[in-house]
Amino acid sequence: MIIKKLNETEELPMELLLLADPSENIVKEYTARGECFVAELEKKIVGIYVLLPTRPETVELVNLAVAEELHGKGIGKQLVMDAVKVAKEKGYKTIEVGTGNSGVGQLALYQKCGFRIVGVDLDFFVRHYPEEIVENGIQCRDMIRLSQDI
Numbered sequence: 001m002i003i004k005k006l007n008e009t010e011e012l013p014m015e016l017l018l019l020a021d022p023s024e025n026i027v028k029e030y031t032a033r034g035e036c037f038v039a040e041l042e043k044k045i046v047g048i049y050v051l052l053p054t055r056p057e058t059v060e061l062v063n064l065a066v067a068e069e070l071h072g073k074g075i076g077k078q079l080v081m082d083a084v085k086v087a088k089e090k091g092y093k094t095i096e097v098g099t100g101n102s103g104v105g106q107l108a109l110y111q112k113c114g115f116r117i118v119g120v121d122l123d124f125f126v127r128h129y130p131e132e133i134v135e136n137g138i139q140c141r142d143m144i145r146l147s148q149d150i
């Protein structure tokens with residue numbers, strides 16, 4: 001598997017991106033403002049993440065997704081570790097990520113990759129998404145903010 005930057009001329013793997021965020025508008029905004037990186041296996045895109053510059057020296061990891069049939073094989077972890085490495089190489093000092101309160105696996109993954117919980121954006125998903133989101137039998141209401149100094 002290789003992880004590489006997606007060229008601006010290449011088509012966005014929208015189906016994959018929508019796994020991480022149900023809002024096509026938000027996905028389009030993030031991918032336009034950030035840099036997209038993809039994991040390719042046998043010439044097929046199987047994973048993606050976007051690095052979005054936010055504040056000075058700070059970048060946010062957004063839109064992390066792995067093709068559903070390949071979940072649980074370590075690809076997500078490789079992508080998160082790659083995002084940390086790339087952010088460091090680009091000279092950022094802090095990398096942040098946000099995930100829903102119901103994202104039990106995502107919270108485990110980010111903490112295994114060195115992120116620590118630094119805050120909660122209460123009712124973020126209620127305010128920004130028209131449809132109710134339920135994951136692991138838990139309503140996704142709040143955004144858990146995680147951060148890592150690099």
Ligand SMILES: CC(C)(COP(=O)(O)OP(=O)(O)OC[C@H]1O[C@@H](n2cnc3c(N)ncnc32)[C@H](O)[C@@H]1OP(=O)(O)O)[C@@H](O)C(=O)NCCC(=O)NCCS
Binds near residue numbers: 078105108
């Ligand atoms: C989140 C996602 C990217 C993870 O990708 P993946 O390839 O399945 O993840 P990995 O196989 O690398 O596993 C990630 C790690 O989290 C751990 N993990 C996952 N669920 C866990 C749980 N419930 N408890 C403890 N650890 C858990 C795994 O054990 C693994 O750690 P390990 O390598 O130390 O065993 C993938 O599930 C996905 O695309 N989901 C839909 C989109 C999404 O939710 N994106 C994130 C938006 S915030």
